[in-house]
Amino acid sequence: MPIRIGTRSSNLAMWQARTVAAALHEAGIETEIVQFKSMGDRSLGGNLSSAVGQFIHLIDRKLNEGLVDIAVHSSKDVPTKTDDSIANLAYMERGVTSDLILFNRQKNEPSLYNILDNETSTSLSDLLNRIEHGSTFGTVSGRRQSLLLSRRPDLIPLSVRGHVETRIERLLEGRVDALVLAEAGIRRLRTTGVLDEHNEHLTACRISSEDWPTAPGQGTVCIHCKTDRFEELSNLRSILNHAQTEADVIRERSILDMSGGGCLYPAGIEARGEHLMVRIAPKNWRTTFCAGREYSIFSYNGTFQEFELQLPHDETPPETERVSGPKFISTLNSDRISTVLANQGIGMTNLSVLDLKPNLDAWPRNFLSQYTSKRQWPYLVLTSPFSARCAILAAESNPDIARIKWVAIGEGTARACFQRGVTVAICAKARNSKEFLDYISSNIDTNTKLFLPRSSVAPETFANELKHAGYDVLDWIGYDNQAKKVEPTPVSPDDVLLISSSSSAISWAENGLTTPNEIICMGSNTKNTILSLEHFKNCNVSVLEGPTTEYLTQWWNQNRRR
Structure with a gap:
């Protein structure tokens, strides 16, 4: 019987599975690739970074159910603690570990493929000098967000979800000013040809590993099997496993485990043989950032033997000095x-x-089952920090609200979501309802249904203006503003x-x-x-x-x- 390889269905995941299959075929072993959709693939919301292992649990469950023999994952997505019934069979030879920051290409700038064809890295300082004040950048990774915002608190993180190709489309559409992606994934997709049409429209910067160590396991394909079949499948391990990659990833994951974090922890940890580069943000960095205070990053660049973990801690906030006068x-x-x-x-x-009284019973529920494609899903339109706070409360008990895209009128509303753990998909940077209407009309297709919660005292004016512009709008009293x-x-x-x-x-x-x-x-x-x-x-x-x-x-x- 062929070895059944379980994988997600995205282009990148399929590349990984085909790479495993090719290595086994070369050794004379027949394979069959079995595709599944994970919960991570079925969500467009901005709370991905709070759900550990979204991309792996379904595939590993199919492994335990006996529907596949091995499961293929990106190692960086695997939690440090996995079920005892699952064993890591092998780590394939690691690809590049760098992150790329992608931009829309300007005249005389190198194309994306030009960047991939050289090994030049950019310091974080030089990269930040390129990014304009108040720009948006796409990532839900706590590591990437914390490293960027520690140096540039003016930047606005956005949730740009979906397959890599979809995220790149959002960048080209102008939904986001910059996009942070793993170079390994970009290189793998390049071999499939799906990025060829976008190459001339994109440029990128490769961030120096000294400034920006990788997520533990990034660039590595790992293969899981059932623990009780580890010995039985040892012949596959001898074909697939790369010893140095395994040693490096195990070291990275051990340090992550020492820190008390999982795959979502705000930590960059990169091992290259005996050399180690580490950047770790405080566990509560988001709270500190949203309070307007600076936070420190623990940094290490040296040998593994000399490494001593010193987790950064955010101290008790100092008393704000009272300013006399006006x-x-x-x-x-x-x-x-x-x-x-x-x-x-x-x-x-x-x-x-004001007292904010959420009207959670009025929020729509169980509405996603009616749609056959994620492209048909509605967007949640948030017009104020108050509406953002209510949306967070609603999402806690209303999974469909959590899974759709959230659109914030401006920076304040986007940050109100971010403070509570959700990265919005779109920030219009609008100062008023007219500018918000103009932004939506210019950037969101009228075929997209809009959900609009409003306060008990807000007029229906904005909802009616959206309807007049051609949108299907569901608006409701989402919260009461009481004096x-x-x-x-x-x-x-x-x-x-x-x-x-x-x-x-x-x-x-x-x-x-x-x-x-x-x-x-x-x-x-x-x-x-x-x-x-x-x-x-x-x-x-x-x-x-x-x-x-x-x-x-x-x-x-x-x-x-x-």
């Missing part, structure tokens, strides 16, 4: 914005004037009130809170609400322009610096 008073309640501004000598007091009783807070005439929504403006007025002369608000609808309220009749009202922290800093430097 300040922002914000209903947005963003610790990140407050911290970033405080580091520039600009004070901000957060004052919550809450707020104690008076000291306000000076030179303070500046930042109002995040119409609901916040109404609550501020209902509480009779003192208002400074200057108000900056988010969106034209909020401005119209403020102007309609007698409470704000003597105030100067302007609309926030551009990313929040950058605009507030610029405004303050122009209007309040003395």
Whole structure:
């Protein structure tokens, strides 16, 4: 009987399976490739990085059920702890371990294949100098996100899901400014010809391993078998296993295990014989980042024998030094914005004037079964950080919401998702509903159904505008914004009130809170609400322009610096 090889059905996974089959055929062993779709292949959402082993569990389960004899995986996707019933039979000879950052090619830049045909690496510093402020980059990998954001907190990570070819299409469409991919996968796909049509439109930078060690096992194909068949299949191991690759990957995975992490841990660990390169972020790096604070990366470049693991720890956040004089008073309640501004000598007091009450029963459920293709799946449109928080809560008990693409109006909403563990698929970088509508109309096909949760006080205007633009829109009251009783807070005439929504403006007025002369608000609808309220009749009202922290800093430097 032929050896049955279990694999995922993507082009890259099939390349790996065919490589195993070819090696066995050369040794005179007949094979049969059996394809399956994993949960990782059946999701487009941005929470992949929180689910260990999505790409391997189904295939290994088929192995245990006796439907296949061996299972083929990318080693970097395999958790450090696997079921006792599964054994690693072999590691094939490792390919390149580097990551590539792909960009849309500009005039006179080398093509993607030009980059693949040389071995030139780019330092992380030089790479970051190329990326414009506020750019988006596509990856859900904790390692890649933590290494980039530790140096460039202005960047916005996006979830660009699907097969590698699909991700590249998203880059070419302009959905994302840069895309982080494993070079080994790109090289393997090149041999299939599927990238030929894109080569002239793409360029790339190969990141130096000293700055950017690989994920443990990256570039390596591993073969699993049932533990009780390990000896029986030892002849396959003698054909497939590469001793040095096995030794390197085992070392990498042992250090990852020492760190207490799994395949999703924010760690780059690369062994080359006796040489070792390591970069590890704090386990809670995301929380630290979203609070607007810096975090340190543990770095090591030396011999394996001399290596001592010193896990980085994020210390208790320091007390924010109070800034005397005028300040922002914000209903947005963003610790990140407050911290970033405080580091520039600009004070901000957060004052919550609303209670957010999720209406989770109203969110659609079990809707994906009606679609025959992921291309038909709806997008979840998020218009504010409040809607983002409710979407996170909904996704915890509503798997279909977690699996679809999330579209954020701007940076603040995208970061509200990121803080809670979800990387959105699209960030429109829009400042108001008009710009958001323009972005959606220009970048999302009208055949895509849109899900739009809104607050209990929000008008149906945006939903109707989307419908008028030709979209099939399902909108519902996803959460209640309820005014809450707020104690008076000291306000000076030179303070500046930042109002995040119409609901916040109404609550501020209902509480009779003192208002400074200057108000900056988010969106034209909020401005119209403020102007309609007698409470704000003597105030100067302007609309926030551009990313929040950058605009507030610029405004303050122009209007309040003395």
